[in-house]
Amino acid sequence: MIHAATDLGDALDRLGVVAVAVLAAAALLAPGLRARAAASLGALVLVPVLLLADIWDSSQVASLRDRPALFAGAAVVAILVVAALALLVARRPLLLPLLAVAALPFRIPISAGGDTANLLVPLYLVIAAGVLATGVTRLRAEDDDAPFRPRALEWLLCGAVVLYAIQAVYSDDFAHGLQNVVFFYVPFALLFGLLREVPWTQRLALQCLGVLAALAAVFVCIGFVEYARKELLLNPKLVAASQFQTYFRVNSLFFDPNIYGRFLVTVMLGITTVILWTRRTRDVLAGVALLALLWAGLVLSFSQSSFAALLAGLAILAGLRWAWRWTIAAVGVAAVVAVGIVVLFPSAINLDLGSSKSADKATSGRLDLIKGGGRLFADRPVLGWGSGSFPAVYRREEQVSSEKATTASHTIPVTVAAEQGVIGLAVYLALLVAALARLFAGARALPLRAYVAAAFVALLVHTMLYAAFLEDPLTWALLAVGTAAAVLPRPGEGDEAAAPGVASAHDDAD
Known part of the structure; x- marks a missing residue:
């Protein structure tokens, strides 16, 4: 029974990753403002749900899981901050790009899935506030004509997001692929939609x-x-x-x-x-x-x-x-x-032109990573190893230490x-x-x-x-x-x- 429940939860996680990517795509491609707003708000709600489902059993959230009052308090504080920022953005829309660029550089270390990632938490709060402010306004608006009809760039951006999510489903490191979707691809797609429709001067x-x-x-x-x-x-x-x-x-x-x-x-x-x-x-x-x-x-x-x-x-x-x-x-x-x-x-x-080791050293190890990445591509040229899988697969297939394989090929x-x-x-x-x-x-x-x-x-x-x-x-x-x-x-x-x-x-x- 426990094994079946675990399999069901894992299947739901994988389905959820694709669903949130589709919502992010709809937020950019939908023909009407209300549809875009509904998709954006849906993605905004689903992202934290997916993240919590992925790390709920990990030690990183043990203190919150075992102390529901603390968890509820943290959630309330986050909601209040987003709501306050949303009210500010709704009253002064041109503050949104200023807040976004001010938040761009700031990263906060967060533990997830056994690793520590430096995440743009302030930017996430600004994005959430912008989605909430514009979403509520658009759902109430009488005019449903959406600006910026999607063209090649928008379709390809959304295609990249959805494809990445789909390929995370069969990834050798699904947790990493999921985190990339919920931490980067989906929030930044929403950011694109927000900044694109700012009346820039x-x-x-x-x-x-x-x-x-x-x-x-x-x-x-x-x-x-x-x-x-x-x-x-x-x-x-x-x-x-x-x-x-x-x-x-x-x-x-x-x-x-x-x-x-x-x-x-x-x-x-x-x-x-x-x-x-x-x-x-x-x-x-x-x-x-x-x-x-x-x-x-x-x-x-x-x-x-x-x-x-x-x-x-x-x-x-x-x-x-x-x-x-x-x-x-x-x-x-x-x-x-x-x-x-x-x-x-x-x-x-x-650099020693006759030595590959010298070239690798001169490029800070990138040459070996590129060669290893090429071999991984040759092994699975059509579909690849799955989104977010490079570090884990590189370590396994190249038989190197965890320190040698970084988060990507650096190319x-x-x-x-x-x-x-x-x-x-x-x-x-x-x-x-x-x-x-x-x-x-x-x-x-x-x-x-x-x-x-x-x-x-x-x-x-x-x-x-x-x-x-x-x-x-x-x-x-x-x-x-x-x-x-x-x-x-x-x-x-x-x-x-x-x-x-x-x-x-x-x-x-x-």
């Missing part, structure tokens, strides 16, 4: 950049303190790893120097955009000073993936601001110089190929094409569009060298703002954003 975008720049400056100052003391405030595992390096890497409040670097790069590209498009000397000087501060913080992270991402983003901004011909030429010269350094002076980057296409096979890889590649097509359409017309295109390319480069594509809220936020910016008027056509539902402008974005 250049002024609002600058206000958001101001919030991000202020946070980045604070984080960099914290990084300076860490470097001076040679002591990290968070992530003791990284402290131990740094003992074997000739340099000390700071991560501020991000638990990981690469995620810290990714955030700084995103902000630096925004500031660079203002410098390139402004005509006021005061703004240029202030921007240059802030860039110098953030660059110093980025250097202390020693994040190679972030340096590459920054260069890619700057190249895109240069091409959009001036001419692609000269930008491509400059990038080509830089590439030739880089290859020359590698060939002529390999010892400068601790997103390899992770996708190993976990989701050709089907998932095809959706991923199609999604990239649709995203780039939308973001680069009219990117020269407005600085906001240029910034979003450059920041997305930078993030894409970072994912090729590190991890987290659809698991990063920045991806969804940039796509949402880029979609909304497609209906912003060109200079001289008006200062405020066009109505979000202008179909012709939105259609041109694809």
Whole structure:
């Protein structure tokens, strides 16, 4: 009887993962506002139910499970916080994007499924408040016409979410796949829907950049303190790893120097955009000073993936601001110089061209992970090993220690190929094409569009060298703002954003 009940509960968990993904997709694709609102609210309710069902028997929630009063109190506090934020957003809708960008960097360590994950709890509260505020309003609205008819990008985003959930059902690590769905894919899909329908203006975008720049400056100052003391405030595992390096890497409040670097790069590209498009000397000087501060913080992270991402983003901004011909030429010269350094002076980057072990060391172990991921893909090329399965399967099939296998291959296409096979890889590649097509359409017309295109390319480069594509809220936020910016008027056509539902402008974005 107990075994049968366990099997039933496991089957319900797997069905629930697919159901919540379908609800998230409906929140973006449904033709009417009320249907979108109902789907969003349904996903909002189902996500915590699935999570609690998954970890209810684990030691992480033992204190709450055995103390129902404490559990009820925590639930009441969370509901009150969400309700208060929802009332605030309902009264002042433009606070939603400001609250979202303010919450983007903050992660809180949460134990789930035997592992500790650094989760964006403040952002989840903002998303829940936004869904509640807009959902209630839309369910009561007389007009049911939904803005932003779904096109290629929306269908592919939703397809990626639903496919990931379906492939989690047969995953070798279902718990990890479930957690990725409820912690990342579904909440961030809801975030995309919320930010996409904000009436964006250049002024609002600058206000958001101001919030991000202020946070980045604070984080960099914290990084300076860490470097001076040679002591990290968070992530003791990284402290131990740094003992074997000739340099000390700071991560501020991000638990990981690469995620810290990714955030700084995103902000630096925004500031660079203002410098390139402004005509006021005061703004240029202030921007240059802030860039110098953030660059110093980025250097202390020693994040190679972030340096590459920054260069890619700057190249895109240069091409959009001036001419692609000269930008491509400059990038080509830089590439030739880089290859020359590698060939002529390999010892400068601790690389032995005749040794695969040296190459693996120079890439911080990524080469072995990529090779192992390729072998996993070759073993199951069509459907893959299942969503979220890479760490567990890599350890088992490659027979390596748990310390050797990290959370992914550190190269997103390899992770996708190993976990989701050709089907998932095809959706991923199609999604990239649709995203780039939308973001680069009219990117020269407005600085906001240029910034979003450059920041997305930078993030894409970072994912090729590190991890987290659809698991990063920045991806969804940039796509949402880029979609909304497609209906912003060109200079001289008006200062405020066009109505979000202008179909012709939105259609041109694809």
